[in-house]
Amino acid sequence: MQDMDRAHIAGDAAEHVLTYADGTSRRVYVTSIETPYPHGKLIVSRTNTAGIITQCNQSFVDMSGYAMDELIGQPHSILRHPAMPAAAFRDLWDTVQAGRQWHGYVKNLRKDGGHYWVYAAVVPNIRDGNIAGYTSVRREPSRVNIEASEARYAEMNRP
Amino acid sequence: MSFNFTVSPSFPNERISDWYIFNTWLQRSLSLPIHLELYDNFGAQRAAIAAGKVDMIHANPFDASLLVREKGFRAIARPEGPPDEMVVVTAADSPAQGIPDLTPGTRLACTDDPCVNTVGRILLEPANLDTGNTVEHRRDTYIQVAKEILRGEADIGFLPVVAFKSLSSLVRRDLRVLVTSDAQVIQHVFLVGPALHERGDDIARLLLAMHETSKGIAMLEALGATSWQPVQQEDVEFMIDIISTLTQ
Ligand SMILES: Cc1cc2nc3c(=O)[nH]c(=O)nc-3n(C[C@H](O)[C@H](O)[C@H](O)COP(=O)(O)O)c2cc1C
Numbered sequence: 001m002q003d004m005d006r007a008h009i010a011g012d013a014a015e016h017v018l019t020y021a022d023g024t025s026r027r028v029y030v031t032s033i034e035t036p037y038p039h040g041k042l043i044v045s046r047t048n049t050a051g052i053i054t055q056c057n058q059s060f061v062d063m064s065g066y067a068m069d070e071l072i073g074q075p076h077s078i079l080r081h082p083a084m085p086a087a088a089f090r091d092l093w094d095t096v097q098a099g100r101q102w103h104g105y106v107k108n109l110r111k112d113g114g115h116y117w118v119y120a121a122v123v124p125n126i127r128d129g130n131i132a133g134y135t136s137v138r139r140e141p142s143r144v145n146i147e148a149s150e151a152r153y154a155e156m157n158r159p
Numbered sequence: 160m161s162f163n164f165t166v167s168p169s170f171p172n173e174r175i176s177d178w179y180i181f182n183t184w185l186q187r188s189l190s191l192p193i194h195l196e197l198y199d200n201f202g203a204q205r206a207a208i209a210a211g212k213v214d215m216i217h218a219n220p221f222d223a224s225l226l227v228r229e230k231g232f233r234a235i236a237r238p239e240g241p242p243d244e245m246v247v248v249t250a251a252d253s254p255a256q257g258i259p260d261l262t263p264g265t266r267l268a269c270t271d272d273p274c275v276n277t278v279g280r281i282l283l284e285p286a287n288l289d290t291g292n293t294v295e296h297r298r299d300t301y302i303q304v305a306k307e308i309l310r311g312e313a314d315i316g317f318l319p320v321v322a323f324k325s326l327s328s329l330v331r332r333d334l335r336v337l338v339t340s341d342a343q344v345i346q347h348v349f350l351v352g353p354a355l356h357e358r359g360d361d362i363a364r365l366l367l368a369m370h371e372t373s374k375g376i377a378m379l380e381a382l383g384a385t386s387w388q389p390v391q392q393e394d395v396e397f398m399i400d401i402i403s404t405l406t407q
Binding site for chain 2: 037038039040041042044046057059101103119121122123125127135137139140141142143144145
């Protein structure tokens with residue numbers, strides 16, 4: 001994936017280099033600006049079995065800060081925030097590849113360096129007995145659960 | 160022998176006669192004996208489904224999961240019209256301005272509509288409210304749900320947007336919407352069971368062309384839709400996957 005473009009970042013940002021599960025890396029910029037979850041909405045996206053985004057709804061586009069055509073065809077890790085521990089996503093992939101549903105709190109990185117918190121579910125799309133892809137449905141988390149997740153992930157990230 | 164048709168009990172009562180008119184039209188157009196059986200509540204309709212007494216159904220999205228995945232029903236069409244969204248309402252003079260202001264012990268009035276209740280429960284999650292720290296009052300109708308709030312017997316209520324809009328302006332004036340769902344893809348669907356699979360394509364053709372005649376438009380309007388749109392089996396499978404994440 002391409003590095004983030006500093007020109008799209010709103011305000012002061014910290015620079016991080018993310019290393020993904022496949023060994024590739026990407027330079028990202030992170031601000032402290034949180035975009036509140038849009039009340040009442042479900043944020044939906046789908047991927048193929050390799051985690052490449054194939055479909056998403058307008059709420060997904062709006063929250064990410066990207067345009068629809070910047071998202072389709074990209075790895076879902078385009079939204080990965082450096083505050084998220086790799087172990088959370090390892091657990092996600094282990095669970096869904098085993099044919100089960102995963103639920104968890106996720107902090108996502110926006111195109112502008114800001115973030116948004118979601119309570120996410122990922123479900124394998126089982127068609128004719130095979131996993132044809134994955135669907136993720138996110139909903140609004142409570143403030144208390146966001147704070148608890150933030151603390152837990154910070155602990156997991158401590159070297 | 161006639162085939163049994165039923166409609167998800169979530170539609171407003173005023174539309175009962177319109178569904179009978181639709182059924183008569185369906186029978187004539189298909190030259191098929193079809194019996195319309197309407198159930199008062201979701202429990203009764205589920206019992207009929209379990210007993211194999213349903214061959215064709217305008218299904219609630221939550222029942223569509225069971226019908227498609229376990230009973231071999233096939234998706235034919237979906238109504239185009241106002242989306243199937245719901246609202247969480249409170250009394251106009253309630254101190255709560257948004258969902259996060261609700262507190263444990265909140266009394267909630269609702270009916271037995273599984274779709275409205277599941278989506279409603281999700282909309283309460285930002286306040287950390289669940290079945291363990293709320294008191295649920297099940298009522299038979301949406302009017303009763305609204306009246307409970309007006310009488311101060313419930314703090315909030317779950318209503319489909321269509322039911323909320325059909326309340327009298329007097330009742331609506333004393334209620335306030337805390338949040339409206341925007342789930343988009345979760346919709347009612349018209350399904351045919353295994354006994355009617357052979358006629359599935361005929362039924363689909365008939366429904367999809369319904370808005371091409373003025374009589375068809377009038378019937379659709381009475382049912383709260385503008386047309387029937389095609390659905391692929393994958394559209395329904397996708398909806399079912401989404402719903403499965405909401406019920407766990
Ligand atoms: C359907 C689906 C949705 C996903 N949604 C997200 C997401 O919103 N944010 C995110 O960081 N990762 C998401 N992931 C996980 C990513 O695929 C990826 O594992 C993660 O960003 C970490 O990157 P890495 O596994 O390449 O190290 C999703 C995966 C799937 C299958």
